[in-house]
Amino acid sequence: MTATTRSAPGEESPDGPRTATAAPPRRRSRARSRALVPWGFVGPFLALFTLCFVLPILYAVYQSFIQIRRYGLFGEEGRETVFAGLDNYTRALGQETFVDSIGRVLLFGAVQVPVMLGLALVLALLLESASARWPGFFRALYFMPYGVPGVVASLLWGFLYVPGLSPILDVAGLVGLEPDLLGPSGVLWSIANIITWMFIGYNMLILVAQLKTIPGELYESARIDGAGPLQTAWNIQLPLIRPALVLTTIFSIIGTLQLFAEPQILAAFTVNIDSAYTPNMAAYNSAFTDNDYNVAAAQSVVVALTAFVLSFGFLWLVNRKDRRR
């Protein structure tokens, strides 16, 4: 086959070589239909992506800038939609509980994400070390909580947090400890424990996957240079799995901002979780309790923007360090 056929990627028809030089009309129309082939493959995905991702985002942005004005006591004298500027945003951010909820998840993330990823990293390194026995068994076991729905995990841990029901508190009581796991300050970290329990294994698996791509020769030469296991981990393994660490951090940041199911379920066990405990709960509350979709939309947009700013901020920070090196 000649190079000329290669140069026209859309026209690799069975009877090739002549295509590049002369293209009779029939050919050209066939070439055009060839150009549509990739869109045939991408089309269904793209259509649903537009319906379920792009449109809702645009719609949320639109909703967040409008307000419905009702006239008469029950809106019986008509209603109109007006442009509201930043009014919905001012009202959303004017709710003290909403602002508090953002601060709360930021604090949550600042503590929980490093702890969870640190533990996932340690477990991944240990599982990949020669000293681990039955690594496949442990790996499967650690990953198991990922298959437990957040709702069910919260129910299970909720029962384990309740005084009188919890065997953990019974055991702690034997040694004189009486932690208030559902108290005003403790409950946030009780939620953190649920998230950590669910996602350590998932993150560990991503890290293990990248650890497995490190060529054996690198370990060999580190060993010849006299590097111990800690030095090998620090100087070889950590730098080489950085992409996986960055990926898991970003997923974790986004997940943290979306917190909803776990605090909502735990709220049934304690009075210390209010209906606007996380930004997402606040938005849900605005929409379905206050029936104020415009403020809810503004809150959703704020959550998404915060996620964007934090993940790109984190990426920027990581890249800047890279350039310095």
Added chain:
Amino acid sequence: MTTTDVKKDDRAPARRRRGGGGTATGASARSRILVTAILAVAAVYFLVPVYWVFVAATKTTSDLFDSFGFGLGEEFVLFANVSEVLTYNGGVFWRWTLNSLLYSVLGALLATLLAAAAGYALAKYDFRGRELVFGLVLGGVLVPAAATALPLYLLFSQIGLANTYWAVLLPGLISPFGLYLCRIYADASVPDSVIESARLEGAGEGRIFFTLGLRMMAPALVTVFLFQMVGIWNNYFLPLVMLADEELYPITLGLVTWQSYQGRDIEMYTRVVTGSMLSVIPLVIAIIVLQRYWRGGMTAGAVKG
């Protein structure tokens, strides 16, 4: 191997060295005990809630509150509890289970097919707008799913889709992560030459994808399918926002409904606990049996990620 070698090899990742020979012997007995002990302690942490729920599901309501949580109660009523959950309120738990299966298995199957087709096209065809599509979809990974659920509800309620099976099924058909993985995998594992020669034999583009592409991308497809299935099965916020009709609920939503009755009816505790246990079983088995497949596909993702 000298003794000093053995010491230095301490915990070094010997197992990975291909053809290294005598791999596991590289670690000293002491470090092996230490590492395995740490791993075992971690295992206990992961097992505690699951162990608790399996024990708790065997108890009567009074034993649930009065006996020690990690030990058996005075009576063993597991089977009575299970049949109570399955028959309570006209067997609605079955309905929820079937709904969850429908949403997650059918949704994940179609999502995998859509992601595979789109990823394959992005990897194997050079067309205008290709990078734009890819960038747009990757941006979708960064959008919190919960932030789109509310506006999606408003949108769906305007076109009459809210509170129907479609409301939960349709958003589950899109997996930006799946598209990403499929593109990378197709890039690496479906050779141009194979497509080329299939074309020379007169196969159509669609047939090439369905017969050759899909088969060659199979390992990545298993990963995409499993992730999507677990994601949909575990989802709570979307069905909560979309569904009002209890008949359409997945298990997660159903259990929360039962939980909300706990204050009024103390027997509800046993139903919630036993229902939780039943809902954990299928996915935990699936995950443990299939966890080897997660690895294969994810490596491809992690290499470039």
